[in-house]
Amino acid sequence: MAPVTIRDVAREAGVSPGTVSRAINGSPLVSESTRQRVLQVVQDLQYSPNLTARRLSLGKTLTISVILPFLTRPSYIERLNGVIAALTPSQYDMVIHSVQTSEQRQSIFQDIIRRERADGVLIISLPPMDSEVEFLANADIPIVLIDAIHPELNDLNQVFIDDIEGGEMATRHLIELGHKKIGYIGDIFDTPFRFSSNRDRYHGYRIALEEAGLPFNETYYAEDEHGRLEAKHLAYQMLSQDDPPTAIFAYSDTNAWGIMEAAQELSVSIPEDLSIIGFDNLEIAEYLKITTIYQPLFDSGQRGMQLLLEKLEQPHKPAVQEKQEIQLIIRETTAPPKQD
Amino acid sequence: MAPVTIRDVAREAGVSPGTVSRAINGSPLVSESTRQRVLQVVQDLQYSPNLTARRLSLGKTLTISVILPFLTRPSYIERLNGVIAALTPSQYDMVIHSVQTSEQRQSIFQDIIRRERADGVLIISLPPMDSEVEFLANADIPIVLIDAIHPELNDLNQVFIDDIEGGEMATRHLIELGHKKIGYIGDIFDTPFRFSSNRDRYHGYRIALEEAGLPFNETYYAEDEHGRLEAKHLAYQMLSQDDPPTAIFAYSDTNAWGIMEAAQELSVSIPEDLSIIGFDNLEIAEYLKITTIYQPLFDSGQRGMQLLLEKLEQPHKPAVQEKQEIQLIIRETTAPPKQD
DNA sequence: TTGAAAGCGCTAACAT
DNA sequence: ATGTTAGCGCTTTCAA
Numbered sequence: 001m002a003p004v005t006i007r008d009v010a011r012e013a014g015v016s017p018g019t020v021s022r023a024i025n026g027s028p029l030v031s032e033s034t035r036q037r038v039l040q041v042v043q044d045l046q047y048s049p050n051l052t053a054r055r056l057s058l059g060k061t062l063t064i065s066v067i068l069p070f071l072t073r074p075s076y077i078e079r080l081n082g083v084i085a086a087l088t089p090s091q092y093d094m095v096i097h098s099v100q101t102s103e104q105r106q107s108i109f110q111d112i113i114r115r116e117r118a119d120g121v122l123i124i125s126l127p128p129m130d131s132e133v134e135f136l137a138n139a140d141i142p143i144v145l146i147d148a149i150h151p152e153l154n155d156l157n158q159v160f161i162d163d164i165e166g167g168e169m170a171t172r173h174l175i176e177l178g179h180k181k182i183g184y185i186g187d188i189f190d191t192p193f194r195f196s197s198n199r200d201r202y203h204g205y206r207i208a209l210e211e212a213g214l215p216f217n218e219t220y221y222a223e224d225e226h227g228r229l230e231a232k233h234l235a236y237q238m239l240s241q242d243d244p245p246t247a248i249f250a251y252s253d254t255n256a257w258g259i260m261e262a263a264q265e266l267s268v269s270i271p272e273d274l275s276i277i278g279f280d281n282l283e284i285a286e287y288l289k290i291t292t293i294y295q296p297l298f299d300s301g302q303r304g305m306q307l308l309l310e311k312l313e314q315p316h317k318p319a320v321q322e323k324q325e326i327q328l329i330i331r332e333t334t335a336p337p338k339q340d
Numbered sequence: 341m342a343p344v345t346i347r348d349v350a351r352e353a354g355v356s357p358g359t360v361s362r363a364i365n366g367s368p369l370v371s372e373s374t375r376q377r378v379l380q381v382v383q384d385l386q387y388s389p390n391l392t393a394r395r396l397s398l399g400k401t402l403t404i405s406v407i408l409p410f411l412t413r414p415s416y417i418e419r420l421n422g423v424i425a426a427l428t429p430s431q432y433d434m435v436i437h438s439v440q441t442s443e444q445r446q447s448i449f450q451d452i453i454r455r456e457r458a459d460g461v462l463i464i465s466l467p468p469m470d471s472e473v474e475f476l477a478n479a480d481i482p483i484v485l486i487d488a489i490h491p492e493l494n495d496l497n498q499v500f501i502d503d504i505e506g507g508e509m510a511t512r513h514l515i516e517l518g519h520k521k522i523g524y525i526g527d528i529f530d531t532p533f534r535f536s537s538n539r540d541r542y543h544g545y546r547i548a549l550e551e552a553g554l555p556f557n558e559t560y561y562a563e564d565e566h567g568r569l570e571a572k573h574l575a576y577q578m579l580s581q582d583d584p585p586t587a588i589f590a591y592s593d594t595n596a597w598g599i600m601e602a603a604q605e606l607s608v609s610i611p612e613d614l615s616i617i618g619f620d621n622l623e624i625a626e627y628l629k630i631t632t633i634y635q636p637l638f639d640s641g642q643r644g645m646q647l648l649l650e651k652l653e654q655p656h657k658p659a660v661q662e663k664q665e666i667q668l669i670i671r672e673t674t675a676p677p678k679q680d
Numbered sequence: 681t682t683g684a685a686a687g688c689g690c691t692a693a694c695a696t
Numbered sequence: 697a698t699g700t701t702a703g704c705g706c707t708t709t710c711a712a
Contacts, residue, residue: 003456005705016683021707031681050456052401053705055392056688063435071421081411084438093435095403098424115343116390116689228623261627283568284624287601345689356699361691371697393689396704456705 004045013041024049063093064308065118067108069125069193070100073226073254074282075297079124079146082301090309092119099126102192113139120308123148124301127196142311146304147197149321157307158321159300163197166293166326167204168211170249170277173291173328175212178336179247179275182209183220185234185259186251198223198251201279205249220245231258239266239274246274246337253278253285253292260288260333271335281329289332296324344385353381364389403433404648405458407448409465409533410440413566413594414622415637419464419486422641430649432459439466442532453479460648463488464641467536482651486644487537489661497647498661499640503537506633506666507544508551510589510617513631513668515552518676519587519615522549523560525574525599526591538563538591541619545589560585571598579606579614586614586677593618593625593632600628600673611675621669629672636664 010017015034022030023038030038041047055061064087071077087094097112099105109132113121120142128136128150136143136153144157174182184205187198209216219241222234231250238244239262250256256278260270268274278285281294303322311317350357355374362370363378370378381387395401404427411417427434437452439445449472453461460482468476468490476483476493484497514522524545527538549556559581562574571590578584579602590596596618600610608614618625621634643662651657 003454003705006707007705017706018684018708019682022682025707029681034681048451048454048456050396050705052392052395052456053688054707056390056396056690056704057706057708059688061392070424071417077411077417084410084436085440088438088440088444095433095435096424098428100425100428104428111388114388116388116392228627257627287568287597343689346691347689357689358691358700359698362698365691369697374697390689393704394691396688396706397690397692399704 003050004047006047006049009038009041009045009047012045013038061115061117061119062091063095063118064120064122064305065095065097065112066122066124067097067099067112067126068123070098073252074284075252075280076125078297079301082298082303083122083124083305084301085298086302086305086309092309099193105193109135113141113143115140120144120312122146122304122308124304125195125197127194128153129194142308142315144304144308144311146300149196154321155319157304157311157319159304159307159324160321161295161300161324161326163200164204164207166279166295167201167206167249168208169204169326169328170201170279170293171205171208172212173277173330173334174247174249174275175208175214177247177275177334179245180214180337181217181220181243181245181247182214183217183222183238183245183248184251185222185231185238185248185255187226188223201249201251217245220248226252226254228254228258228261231255232262233258235259235262236266239263239268244268244274247334248274248276250276250278253280253282253290256290256292256333257284257288260290270333272338275334275337277334285329285331291331291334292329294327294329300324343390344387346387346389349378349381349385349387352385353378401455401457401459402431403435403458404460404462404645405435405437405452406462406464407437407439407452407466408463410438413592414624415592415620416465418637419641419644422638422643423462423464423645424641425638426642426645426649432649439533445533449475453481453483455480460484460652462486462644462648464644465535465537467534468493469534482648482655484644484648484651486640489536494661495659497644497651497659499644499647499664500661501635501640501664501666503540504544504547506619506635507541507546507589508548509544509666509668510541510619510633511545511548512552513617513670513674514587514589514615515548515554517587517615517674519585520554520677521557521560521583521585521587522554523557523562523578523585523588524591525562525571525578525588525595527566528563541589541591557585560588566592566594568594568598568601571595572602573598575599575602576606579603579608584608584614587674588614588616590616590618593620593622593630596630596632596673597624597628600630610673612678615674615677617674625669625671631671631674632669634667634669640664 006017010020023035097108125147127148146159149160224230278290278292281292285292346357350360363375437448463485465487467488486499489500564570618630618632621632625632
């Protein structure tokens with residue numbers, strides 16, 4: 001059966017399509033009696049307007065595109081849940097574009113960030129590359145960046161944490177406990193995605209070391225793909241060397257988890273022989289009592305989507321760069337180093 | 341600046357809009373030379389067709405709707421990742437509808453499953469209620485159900501596991517080890533979402549008990565919202581009673597995790613004093629060495645999306661009900677009961 | 681307050 | 697092989 005269109009309703013109600021449109025969309029230019037009659041017919045015929053036609057006519061897509069990495073990390077999920085929570089009450093559809101490879105990233109950025117595709121775009125955890133900045137800055141639709149800062153994009157709304165500060169905070173905690181041999185286990189530095197959080201946390205780690213007059217020891221640094229097992233292997237090696245670190249700052253709780261496993265297998269006791277601090281405050285960190293840096297993941301997604309919706313309502317509202325607060329959560333994996 | 345339309349390209353290339361359309365869409369009805377000229381202009385002007393207009397003209401939405409529960413469980417994520425993996429190479433956009441409340445469920449089902457909204461729909465982990473069956477059966481677009489079976493919907497493609505069989509498999513494993521006092525800890529039975537997997541696994545549990553001539557003991561049964569902590573509390577109570585079970589079948593690995601925590605706090609040693617078996621084979625199960633029932637989560641999402649895409653290509657292809665195999669994975673949380 | 685008509689940007693049937 | 701035209705279903709301007 002052919003779908004019922006606005007014409008069917010118009011005919012049935014004995015009015016013109018224009019009037020039906022007005023009646024449905026709450027225009028004041030319809031008498032109450034006609035409106036009632038029209039709405040009745042709408043009910044009877046189970047009419048509901050064709051969204052595509054509506055979009056074309058309105059010149060709006062009523063759609064928000066969300067661009068994010070493949071959902072392989074708990075932190076992505078939490079952010080996405082925040083996004084969904086904020087979007088659900090709105091009239092917008094959400095189309096998800098998951099970036100799996102760096103070639104994809106190029107084409108997705110180009111194809112998706114266009115007025116004909118979406119009324120607004122949310123970019124999550126994909127920090128813009130320098131070559132993309134101009135394109136993003138000149139886009140003709142609102143863009144909000146979550147966990148994806150770029151210093152030159154101040155005209156865009158951004159929600160972020162200061163990962164450098166986070167790195168410093170974590171490292172300082174270890175330093176204040178008295179550690180001098182502090183390692184870092186994180187993700188690969190030169191990823192095509194240019195994830196900046198790993199870079200920045202590492203940077204903060206270096207700053208804190210320097211500040212405390214502690215030398216950086218290359219054998220206390222290791223990187224690999226993100227993951228528990230990867231971190232475990234790295235930790236295994238790092239802890240097996242002659243003069244191992246007494247504390248490790250892990251890029252994420254997932255890494256910290258892997259490090260704990262390695263320590264356990266090597267009979268390195270935590271926190272006596274080794275302190276570990278993670279990042280994110282995932283469920284696993286709470287479970288394993290991992291000292292960590294909390295960041296508001298759900299909130300970041302929610303807030304980012306809110307900002308986008310506001311921008312859609314009020315296009316002239318100036319963009320904000322909203323820094324979210326992080327927090328040291330001390331649990332049971334950090335303690336002063338053993339005295340030799 | 342106004343977006344560049346097919347007319348701009350036509351004018352610039354000195355041809356008609358129709359020809360531009362043909363050139364772009366690979367119609368054989370264009371000479372190679374004109375095609376080249378048109379494509380050149382397309383490049384120069386950075387033209388890219390307006391999707392909304394295209395959709396309206398084609399009478400297709402080029403969109404697939406995915407309806408799923410709020411992403412609160414690891415199993416949902418895995419399935420969704422499978423869906424994304426299968427969809428990415430296609431031309432379709434994916435719009436996500438996350439169901440958070442049961443009222444929402446009603447309206448989402450009604451609003452989304454319409455030809456004007458999407459060319460196809462994927463429903464994940466939301467088993468149809470009897471009242472919805474007729475609506476789904478008569479929908480005018482392809483629907484695929486993943487982890488959401490209904491016996492009367494044989495005209496729809498379905499991807500599922502046999503949760504009853506899973507429940508039996510898990511329980512039998514405990515029985516074969518010699519357990520006679522076997523508990524079940526799961527989700528709330530009467531949820532508005534009608535999640536059937538909990539129901540079915542419990543059912544399988546009862547069947548296996550009966551088969552072995554073991555009585556069902558009500559104090560060995562407990563339910564609550566899904567979650568680690570909820571399961572932990574339930575287990576705490578169940579294990580604190582006078583004659584506690586010697587084994588527990590947990591609805592999911594997440595529950596099993598909580599049960600392990602409770603056991604630990606109560607100094608009930610695993611598997612000596614208590615055997616635990618979970619379900620899903622999540623990462624945490626591997627980590628905690630939990631015996632569990634594996635089910636192909638990623639694959640289910642991927643396969644479901646594949647079936648939907650196939651149906652879109654070949655509308656007359658008959659629907660299949662594809663049962664996926666599950667598997668007992670024996671780790672270290674199950675063993676014979678201690679002899680009294 | 682309502683109807684008629686134009687137009688959103690594209691595709692496809694029809695004509696040449 | 698190409699141009700012309702109608703039409704997808706809606707909204708909105710213009711007239712009445």
